[in-house]
Amino acid sequence: MNNSRRKFLGISVALGLSPILDVSPLGNLIDIKESESKLKILILGGTSFLGPHQIAYALKRGHEVSIFTRGKTIPDIHKDLFSKVEKLVGDREDNLEALKNRKWDVVIDNSGRKTKWTKDTAQLLKDNVGLYMYTSSVSVYYPYTGDDFSESRPLVTKIPVGTPEQEKPTYEYGVMKATSEVATIDAFGADRSIIVRPTLIVGPGDRTDRFPYWLARLEKGGDIIIPGKADEVVQYIDVRDLAGWMIRLLENKAAGIYNGSGPGFDMTTNAFVHGIHASYKSPVNYIQIDDLKFLEENEIIGIQPWVIQLPKYAGMSRSDNSAAIEAGMQFRSLSETVWATNEWWNSGAVTQERRDNILSGEQSFMNREKAILEKWRAREK
Numbered sequence: 001m002n003n004s005r006r007k008f009l010g011i012s013v014a015l016g017l018s019p020i021l022d023v024s025p026l027g028n029l030i031d032i033k034e035s036e037s038k039l040k041i042l043i044l045g046g047t048s049f050l051g052p053h054q055i056a057y058a059l060k061r062g063h064e065v066s067i068f069t070r071g072k073t074i075p076d077i078h079k080d081l082f083s084k085v086e087k088l089v090g091d092r093e094d095n096l097e098a099l100k101n102r103k104w105d106v107v108i109d110n111s112g113r114k115t116k117w118t119k120d121t122a123q124l125l126k127d128n129v130g131l132y133m134y135t136s137s138v139s140v141y142y143p144y145t146g147d148d149f150s151e152s153r154p155l156v157t158k159i160p161v162g163t164p165e166q167e168k169p170t171y172e173y174g175v176m177k178a179t180s181e182v183a184t185i186d187a188f189g190a191d192r193s194i195i196v197r198p199t200l201i202v203g204p205g206d207r208t209d210r211f212p213y214w215l216a217r218l219e220k221g222g223d224i225i226i227p228g229k230a231d232e233v234v235q236y237i238d239v240r241d242l243a244g245w246m247i248r249l250l251e252n253k254a255a256g257i258y259n260g261s262g263p264g265f266d267m268t269t270n271a272f273v274h275g276i277h278a279s280y281k282s283p284v285n286y287i288q289i290d291d292l293k294f295l296e297e298n299e300i301i302g303i304q305p306w307v308i309q310l311p312k313y314a315g316m317s318r319s320d321n322s323a324a325i326e327a328g329m330q331f332r333s334l335s336e337t338v339w340a341t342n343e344w345w346n347s348g349a350v351t352q353e354r355r356d357n358i359l360s361g362e363q364s365f366m367n368r369e370k371a372i373l374e375k376w377r378a379r380e381k
Contacts, residue, residue, distance in 0.1 A: 034060075034061055034062035035061040035062055035063065035251050037251065038062050038063055038064070039058075039063045039064070039105040039106055039250060039251065040063070040064045040066070040103070040104045040105045040106075041058055041063050041064065041065050041066070041104065041105065041106050041107075041108065041247075041250070042065075042066045042067075042068065042099075042102075042104040042106070042107040042108070042125075042129070043055065043065060043066070043067045043068070043107075043108045043110060044067075044068050044092070044107065044108065044109045044110060044111050044112070044121060045067070045068075045069060045109075045110035045111030046065075046067035046068075046069060046085075046108075046110060047067065047069055047073040047074070047075045047082075048073060048075075048110070048207060049201065049205050049206060049207045049239060050110055050135065050201065050239055050242065050243055051067070051075075051110050052075045052077050052078040052081070052082075052205060053077075053078070053203075053204075053205070053239050053240050053242075053243035053244075054108060054110075054243040054246060054247060055067070055078060055081055055082070055085060056078045056081055056243075057240075057243050057244045057247050058247050059081060059084055059085075061247060061251070063247070064086075065084075065085040065086070066085065066086040066087075066088055066104065067085055067086070067087055067088065068088045068089075068090060068092075068098060068099060069087070069088075069089065069111075070089065070090070070091055071087070071089040075205075076205060076349045076350070077204055077205035077344065077349055092111065092112075092114075092117040092120070092121065093114075093116075093117070096120060096121065096124055099121065099124060099125065100124065101128075102128060103128045103129070104125075104128070104129050104130075105129070105130050105131070105250075106129065106130055106131040106132075106133065106250045107121075107125055107129050107131070107132050107133065108133045108135065108246065108250075109121065109122075109132065109133065109134045109135060109180075109184070110135045112134060112135070112180045113176070114176065114180075115176055115179040115180045115183055117180075118134060118180035118183045118184060119180075119183035119186075119187070122183055122184050122186075122187035122188060123187050125187075126187045126188055129188075130192065130253075131188070131192050131193070131194060131250060131253060131255065132184050132187065132188045132192065132193055132194070133193075133194040133195075133196065133246065133249070133250060134180060134181055134184040134193070134194070134195050134196070135196055135198070135246075136177045136178075136180065136181050136195050136196060136197045136198075137173070137174075137177045137197055137198060138197050138198070138199050138259065138261065138316065138319050139170075139173050139174040139177055140155045140156060140174050140177050140178040140181065140197060141153055141155070141156070141174070141315070141316075141319070142156050142170055142171065142174040142312070143156075143311075143312035143313075144312060144313050144314055144315035144316040144318075145311070145312060145314065145315065146315065147315070148320075149259070149315050149318050149319045149320050150259075150320040150322075150323075151197070151256075151257040151258065151259060151320070151323060155174075155178035155181070156171065156174040156175055156178055157175060157178050157179060157182075158175060159171040159172065159175060177197075181195050181257075190255065191255050192255060193255060194249055194250070194254065194255055194256060194257075194258075195256075195257040195258070196242075196246055196249075196258050196260045197257070197258065197259050197260055197261075197319070198237055198242055198260035198261065199235040199236060199237055199259070199260065199261035199262070199316075199317070199319060200235065200236045200237070200305055200306075201236070201237055201238075201239050201242060202236050202237070202238060202239065202305060202337060202341065203238045203239035203240055203337055203340060203341055204239070204240075204340050204341055204343070204344035205239065205344065205349075206239075206341065209354075209357075209358050210303070210304065210305040211236075211305045211341065212341065212345050212358060213303070213358050213359075213364075213365070214273070214276060214304065214305060215276060215338060215341060215342055215345065216345070216355070216358050216359055217359065217366060218273070218276050218277045218280055218282070218284065219280045219282055219342075220282060220359065220366075221280070221282025221283050221284045222282075222283075222284065222285065223284075223285045223287060223369070223370075223373055224284050224285065224286055224287065224369075225287050225289055225300070225369055225372065225373065225376075226269065226270065226273055226286050226287065226288050226289070227289055227290075227295055227300045227301065227303070227304055227308060228269055228289075228290055228295070228304070228306070228308045228309065229269065229288075229290045229309065230268065230269060230270045230288055230290070231268050231269070231270075232268065232269045232306065232307075232308070232309050232317070233266055233267065233268060233269075233317045233318060234267045234268065234269055234271075234272040234305075234306040234307075234317055235261045235262065235263075235267075235306075235316075235317040235318070235319060236261075236262060236263070236272075236305065236306075237260055237261055237262040237331075238262070238331070238332055238336075238337045238340075240332070240340075241262065241329070241330060241331055241332060242260050244330075245260070245324070245327075245328060245329045245330065246260075248328050249327060249328070252327075252328070254327050254328075256323070256327070257323075258323050258324045258327060258329075259319040259320055259321050259323065259324055260321075260324060260329070261319045261321045261324070262321065262329070262331045263331045263334070264321070264325060264329075264331045267334075269306055270286075270288075272306060272334070273286070275334040275335065275338075276334065276338050278335060279335055279338045279339060279342070287373060287376065289376055292308070292310065294376065294379070295308060298368075298372050298375070300365075300372070303365045
């Protein structure tokens with residue numbers, strides 16, 4: 001164990017971090033106790049971002065895991081653990097044969113990207129599985145207007161008449177997740193259903209480049225645009241915190257609906273950026289651009305791992321996570337999430353081409369940043 005690793009573990013103990021937390025960069029789980037009751041878990045999906053962390057946690061807790069996939073996605077994290085899971089191959093669109101006449105204690109539906117898929121699998125498994133957990137999204141609350149973002153908030157179940165074409169995909173995703181939740185509960189009943197609505201998920205194995213970009217950009221330093229207002233709120237969840245908590249919900253048979261969001265306190269945009277940069281030594285000069293019209297005109301909205309507070313998105317980062325915390329959700333520090341993500345990002349799990357593209361590729365925001373700053377400064381003058 002190197003000195004920095006030993007130092008981090010010492011600090012973790014000193015701060016009283018729970019032993020349930022995984023503090024390793026790639027998820028080589030540490031001090032996670034086996035569950036008293038062993039479960040047979042079926043994961044629909046399991047090879048992308050969240051799934052491998054769920055598998056790692058579940059195996060460490062002593063559970064048996066089966067995954068159902070098309071057999072096409074190769075995981076880039078926890079690869080060694082996939083030899084320890086049962087692999088069932090099929091297609092949620094039209095081939096569920098591998099799931100027939102089988103029994104599991106619980107199922108986690110991570111790949112429910114169509115309402116039909118969720119309905120078909122839930123109806124097929126309802127007599128052979130005890131609990132059905134559906135991985136939903138806070139997108140079921142779109143548009144994010146008003147003040148109530150608790151689990152009792154009405155869901156978006158249809159696209160309003162007259163919705164502009166460019167807005168329809170956002171509505172469609174929210175409607176799909178909401179109606180899939182309904183399909184889950186219709187099949188299993190409220191007492192055997194667990195619905196988890198995550199916010200932005202970050203950490204090792206991230207399949208998007210939003211969070212990794214900001215790590216790489218802040219490490220590089222220099223003049224850096226912070227889009228949006230300084231006091232806007234940020235919600236995110238470390239994938240390992242989410243994965244472990246979801247497995248514990250199943251262990252506890254904690255049927256219900258939960259917002260899977262963090263951290264455990266209100267975090268502002270600038271606190272988030274400064275918190276990330278605290279892990280690096282690069283000199284930086286922040287330029288706050290809070291003019292929404294300027295941000296839209298220069299296509300800056302959507303490139304950051306937080307939500308610019310446009311009217312219909314104002315509440316997206318304000319989901320109420322009190323029920324999740326009461327049900328055992330735990331949060332590691334932002335610095336640990338940064339450290340672990342950075343270790344993964346610079347490992348063999350990520351190609352050099354992807355690392356290069358994030359800062360210098362044709363679509364990289366950093367390629368446009370200097371010109372945008374010149375426009376902003378000229379406008380200010």
